[in-house]
Amino acid sequence: MLFIWVQMLSRWASVACFIMLLEYFSGYNDIIMARVFAHQDILDLAKYASVPVINGLTDYNHPCQIMADALTMLEQIGRIENTKVFYVGDGNNIVHSWLLLADVLPFHFVCACPKGFEPDAHTVEMARGAGISKIEITNRPREAVKGADIVYTDVWASMGQKEEVDYRKQKFQGFTVDETLMEIAGP
Incomplete structure (x- = not known):
């Protein structure tokens, strides 16, 4: 190796x-x-x-991570199809990978992120255009998490963004996985 x-x-x-x-x-x-x-x-x-x-x-996507997460979904839930995956945080490489998966497998993907931190618009449109999955991008995490089968997040400051930590900490207030969010998601 x-x-x-x-x-x-x-x-x-x-x-x-x-x-x-x-x-x-x-x-x-x-x-x-x-x-x-x-x-x-x-x-x-x-x-x-x-x-x-x-x-x-890469800074654009993280396909191996999402393949591992999809396998975890299969192990824990028994399916990927017809699940609601809720992501809260930065519209980063992880989100792009979920969107690329939604381009080939049918599930409901919701990304809740602050304004200005949305995922790449072309990638969102590509996933929506495939017509296989339901795709939502929102700035309201508490409303969007209802009924989620999977609640997912990532770091606020990814590779190359460490100098933005304080700025992002302020912008991402309310975009966290906490007890309240999990209660809203349901069982």
């Missing part, structure tokens, strides 16, 4: 050096799994690698 730190990769002087490095790693591995910051980095990695590339995490 080989681990490459993204910071190390970003130090390469040119794309040509980066491609040579990928060719080297591809020759010694059957697959590459990468956790990177910029989504474009994973796309470039997949473009130039000669072996399959798994997206371990």
Whole structure:
């Protein structure tokens, strides 16, 4: 197993050096799994690698996390279809991954986030356009959580946003999973 730190990769002087490095790693591995910051980095990695590339995490999505969560839903509830998944927090990479899952599996997905922190509009429209799942984006978590089968959240400040912690702490007041929210969700 080989681990490459993204910071190390970003130090390469040119794309040509980066491609040579990928060719080297591809020759010694059957697959590459990468956790990177910029989504474009994973796309470039997949473009130039000669072996399959798994997206371990980017600033746009986190597909492996959502696949694990979907398996947990199957284990605990017995189904994904016809469940209501309620997410409260930042409309970030986790939300985008739920939306991409909703593009292929039928369930009700609700994202409650403060104004200005909504998920990528194109991704929302893509999920809605598939016509498979019911998708809601709201700024009213207490109303939207009613009847949720799953209540989900994530950090307020994701990768690359640590300098915004105090600002986000203020903006995300009322967008937390607490006892009151869980009581509203129901059994």
